[in-house]
Amino acid sequence: MNSLEEVEDFVRNGHRHYLPHLSIDPVIFGYHDQQLKILLLNWKGLNGWGLPGGFIQRREPLSQAAHRILQERTGLENVFLQQFHTFGDSPYRLQERNPREFFEKYGVDMGEDNWLFERTLSVGYFALVDYSKVNVRTDFFTQNYQWCDVKEIPSLLFDHNEAVDKALATLRLQIYHQPIGYKLLPEKFTLPEIHTLYETILGKELDPRNFAKKLVALGLIKKLAEQRAIGPHRSPYLYQFEKETYEDALKQGIVHTY
Amino acid sequence: MNSLEEVEDFVRNGHRHYLPHLSIDPVIFGYHDQQLKILLLNWKGLNGWGLPGGFIQRREPLSQAAHRILQERTGLENVFLQQFHTFGDSPYRLQERNPREFFEKYGVDMGEDNWLFERTLSVGYFALVDYSKVNVRTDFFTQNYQWCDVKEIPSLLFDHNEAVDKALATLRLQIYHQPIGYKLLPEKFTLPEIHTLYETILGKELDPRNFAKKLVALGLIKKLAEQRAIGPHRSPYLYQFEKETYEDALKQGIVHTY
Numbered sequence: 001m002n003s004l005e006e007v008e009d010f011v012r013n014g015h016r017h018y019l020p021h022l023s024i025d026p027v028i029f030g031y032h033d034q035q036l037k038i039l040l041l042n043w044k045g046l047n048g049w050g051l052p053g054g055f056i057q058r059r060e061p062l063s064q065a066a067h068r069i070l071q072e073r074t075g076l077e078n079v080f081l082q083q084f085h086t087f088g089d090s091p092y093r094l095q096e097r098n099p100r101e102f103f104e105k106y107g108v109d110m111g112e113d114n115w116l117f118e119r120t121l122s123v124g125y126f127a128l129v130d131y132s133k134v135n136v137r138t139d140f141f142t143q144n145y146q147w148c149d150v151k152e153i154p155s156l157l158f159d160h161n162e163a164v165d166k167a168l169a170t171l172r173l174q175i176y177h178q179p180i181g182y183k184l185l186p187e188k189f190t191l192p193e194i195h196t197l198y199e200t201i202l203g204k205e206l207d208p209r210n211f212a213k214k215l216v217a218l219g220l221i222k223k224l225a226e227q228r229a230i231g232p233h234r235s236p237y238l239y240q241f242e243k244e245t246y247e248d249a250l251k252q253g254i255v256h257t258y
Numbered sequence: 259m260n261s262l263e264e265v266e267d268f269v270r271n272g273h274r275h276y277l278p279h280l281s282i283d284p285v286i287f288g289y290h291d292q293q294l295k296i297l298l299l300n301w302k303g304l305n306g307w308g309l310p311g312g313f314i315q316r317r318e319p320l321s322q323a324a325h326r327i328l329q330e331r332t333g334l335e336n337v338f339l340q341q342f343h344t345f346g347d348s349p350y351r352l353q354e355r356n357p358r359e360f361f362e363k364y365g366v367d368m369g370e371d372n373w374l375f376e377r378t379l380s381v382g383y384f385a386l387v388d389y390s391k392v393n394v395r396t397d398f399f400t401q402n403y404q405w406c407d408v409k410e411i412p413s414l415l416f417d418h419n420e421a422v423d424k425a426l427a428t429l430r431l432q433i434y435h436q437p438i439g440y441k442l443l444p445e446k447f448t449l450p451e452i453h454t455l456y457e458t459i460l461g462k463e464l465d466p467r468n469f470a471k472k473l474v475a476l477g478l479i480k481k482l483a484e485q486r487a488i489g490p491h492r493s494p495y496l497y498q499f500e501k502e503t504y505e506d507a508l509k510q511g512i513v514h515t516y
Contacts, residue, residue, distance in 0.1 A: 021277050022379065062346025062379060086344045086381050088320025121280065121320060123344050173435060173511040253431045 001140045004106060011108050015115035018055035023122045024062075025053035025160065026070050026081065027167035029150075030131025031184045036150050036200050037131055038164060039074060041142035043157060045102045049146070050157035051164070053122075066125045075137040080183075081127045084170045085163075088121040092159040095119060122159075126167040130184055151203070172202055177253045179220050179246050188238040190228060194221065218254060219245040259398045262364060269366050273373035276313035281380045282324050283311035283418065284339065285425035286332065287408075288389025289442045294408050294458050295389055296422060297332060299400035301415060303360045307404070308415035309422070311380075324383045333395040338441075339385045342428045343421075346379040350417040353377060380417075384425040388442050409461070430460055435511045437478050437504050446496040448486060452479065476512060477503040 001007050028039040040049040052073035056065040066083070070076050087093055096119050100110050110116065136145045148154070153164055181197055191212045199206055215221045222242050227235040259265050286297040298307040312327035314320060324341070328334050345351055354377050358368050368374065394403045406412070411422055439455055449470045457464055473479045480500050485493040 019279050019377065019379075021279055056346070058377065059352055061352060062344065064347075083344060086320065086341060088314070088381075089322075094317055094319060119277065119316065121277075123346075176511075177431060177434060253434075 003140065004108075007103075007106060007140055008108050011103055011110055011114065011116060014055065016058075018057055018115075020115045020118050021120055023053050023055055023120050024066050024069050024125060025051040025122050025163060026066060027051060027124065027126040027164055028070070028074060028076070029126060029128045029167070029171065030134065030147050031128065031197065031200065032130055032132045034196050034200050036203075037147040038150060038153065039131070039134075039136065040146050040148050040156070041073070041138065042144040042146075043141055044143050045105050045141065046157055048157040049148075049154055050160045052142075062123065066123070070125075070127065073137065073139065073142075075135050076127065076129065079127045079129050081125050083123065083125050085124045085166050086121060087124060087159060087163060087166075090159040090162055093119070093121055122163065124163050124167060126171065128171070128180060128184070175201055179241075179249045179254065182241055182246060188224060188226065188228075188240055190236045191239060192236065194239065218249070220249060220254075261398065262366075265361075265364060265398055266366050269361055269368055269372065269374060272313065275315055276373075277316060278373045278376050279378055281311050281313055281378050282320075282327050282383060283309040283380050283421060284324060284328050285309060285382065285384040285422055286328070286334070287384060287386045287425070287429065288392065288405050289386065289455065289458065290388055290390045292454050292458050294461075295405035296408060296411065297389075297392075297394065298404050298406050298414070299331070299396065300402040300404075301399055302401050303363050303399065304415055306415045307406075307412055309418045310400070320381065324381070328383075328385065331395065331397065331400075333393050334385065334387065337385045337387050339383050341381060341383050343382045343424050344379060345382060345417060345421060345424075348417040348420055351377070351379055380421070382421050382425060384429060386429070386438060386442065433459055437499075437507045437512065440499055440504060446482060446484065446486075446498055448494040449497060450494070452497065476507070478507060478512075 001010055030037045030039060039052065041052055042049055052069065054065070054069035054073065056062060060068070063081075063083070066081055067077075070079070070081060096117055099116055100114075103110055131147050138145055150164075150168060153161065155161065156164065175198065180201070181194060184197060185193055191208070194215070195206065195208055195211055198211065216223065219242055221239045224238045224240055226238045228238055229235045259268055288295045288297060297310065299310055300307055310327065310331035312323070312331065314323040315326075318326070321339075321341070324339055325335075328337070328339060354375055357374055358372075361368055389405050396403055408422075408426060411419065413419065414422065433456065438459070439452060442455060443451055449466070452473070453464065453466055453469055456469065474481065477500055479497045482496045482498055484496045486496055487493045
């Protein structure tokens with residue numbers, strides 16, 4: 001939504017186009033240069049930071065809605081987007097809502113029994129992208145945005161801190177049984193590069209030797225004959241993802257041995 | 259719902275008590291005696307098998323609704339119940355519904371614009387219980403039930419096969435990073451007993467020595483000084499869950515080393 005007319009139509013007629021009671025608020029993780037960040041938008045009328053969000057169209061598949069909302073609100077397309085949790089327990093998700101004051105600031109009269117007054121649960125999705133490659137798109141409600149380091153997340157609007165915490169916990173647990181990194185590293189990378197990626201996402205140190213050995217043993221990466229010259233007497237070997245094993249592990253999970 | 263009067267009230271006034279567009283259909287896994295089963299209910303009017311299910315009350319926390327529905331439909335209380343996926347992509351979840359014929363069989367007139375005609379997404383939860391300890395409760399719609407082996411699931415009503423498949427895949431992946439078994443084994447058990455539990459859930463063979471070593475190394479189980487006499491010259495040592503490590507691992511996940 002970019003104009004006041006679109007916003008008015010959304011408020012007055014949105015219930016004809018969208019399912020009430022359900023929103024999607026994606027958590028977009030961005031990795032670049034040893035930093036893990038999330039995308040936050042600044043809501044003008046509410047004077048605070050929150051996640052991008054939107055509603056599901058009446059006949060739209062849920063996962064398609066998640067991709068559409070992400071694309072509309074951030075410009076991101078064709079990214080790995082994963083459902084991780086549906087939120088319906090926090091006080092914010094239990095109450096009926098009252099955004100009347102918010103919309104009145106823009107001169108939009110909500111009338112009585114507006115569909116936006118109803119209790120809304122949120123289906124959580126997260127994505128992991130290289131944030132240096134993203135051109136964020138804002139809209140009528142969200143003029144500014146920031147990529148905020150996961151170690152410095154401020155107090156967010158609504159129940160969005162809960163969503164961010166749960167998404168990060170899921171990503172960190174999942175890194176042990178699902179491969180990541182394919183679009184976050186150069187095609188050929190050094191062990192220190194992939195090691196740093198994993199350490200940054202996990203927020204902790206990993207044993208360098210065990211880590212590399214495990215990824216090679218799992219068949220997820222392979223050593224190339226090629227080396228990269230990065231200084232006198234320093235030319236580490238390059239590695240590459242094994243596309244087939246990687247895709248299989250994405251579908252079936254990395255199976256650790258018991 | 260046990261009487262026709264309750265059903266009529268549900269059909270006509272349910273939208274005042276429940277959120278439309280969202281149901282909960284729990285997948286109940288039952289383990290006993292080397293078998294993994296799921297609970298299926300037989301829907302009288304539809305002449306087929308499906309999962310138990312229900313709707314979320316207007317001001318009810320989502321997770322509480324899941325526990326209430328499970329308790330109402332199966333009698334199960336205080337079980338570990340975990341959200342795993344929200345379904346909104348299959349053709350069944352995209353269409354508006356038409357249960358008019360179903361309710362007419364019972365003489366319930368749905369009128370026009372009934373809330374049950376609308377598209378409904380489903381929040382999936384699964385539980386894992388000892389099925390020998392469950393007294394299943396049926397209701398007006400579901401006269402019969404069965405515990406059906408996961409290897410022999412028939413074609414189910416609605417999109418319930420998709421829910422069962424996804425729940426089983428989640429359980430099987432999760433067994434590698436979340437402990438299970440606390441309420442499924444006797445307080446003191448032998449290694450073959452816990453080994454069989456894991457093999458049954460995973461549906462495949464595990465190396466007996468590595469498996470036991472790993473569980474002990476993770477601190478999830480400990481060897482007792484006690485042995486169980488099960489025959490001449492056969493008295494295996496007993497093991498017990500380490501409650502504290504187990505509870506921690508439930509919250510934070512078992513962290514496999516990289």
